[in-house]
Amino acid sequence: MGSLRPEFGLSLVAAGWVSSMINTLGVSTGILFGLLGDRLGALRTCYAGLAASILGGVLGLAASGQWRNALRVTAGAAACGVVLGLALRRIKAR
Numbered sequence: 001m002g003s004l005r006p007e008f009g010l011s012l013v014a015a016g017w018v019s020s021m022i023n024t025l026g027v028s029t030g031i032l033f034g035l036l037g038d039r040l041g042a043l044r045t046c047y048a049g050l051a052a053s054i055l056g057g058v059l060g061l062a063a064s065g066q067w068r069n070a071l072r073v074t075a076g077a078a079a080c081g082v083v084l085g086l087a088l089r090r091i092k093a094r
Contacts, residue, residue: 004018025073025076025077025080026080029077029078029080029081030080030084032081033045033049033080033081033084033085034084034088036048036081037084037085037088042085042086042088042089043085043089044085045081045084045085045088046081046082046085046086046089047085048078048081048085049078049079049080049081049082049083049084049085050078050081050082051078052074052075052078052081053075053076053078053079053081053082054075055075055078056071056072056074056075056076056078057071057072057075059071060072060074060075
């Protein structure tokens with residue numbers, strides 16, 4: 001956050017809000033993909049997160065304005081599914 005604050009002109013409070021929103025997104029998508037991983041399996045969850053991340057990234061390239069931001073957030077949230085799917089697969093292998 002230290003290098004992003006001057007770049008975007010954020011105050012400490014605004015930077016704190018951005019950090020909190022990133023963490024909230026990670027927790028909420030972690031719960032969602034955790035439940036999905038229990039139902040579909042770890043590998044399918046990983047593939048679903050990967051597909052959603054790629055789709056959000058590609059569509060985000062073509063979008064503009066607020067749609068671009070929403071699709072970037074979607075791609076980032078879906079990347080959580082990839083990481084969680086891989087973690088579930090490793091945990092179940094033990």
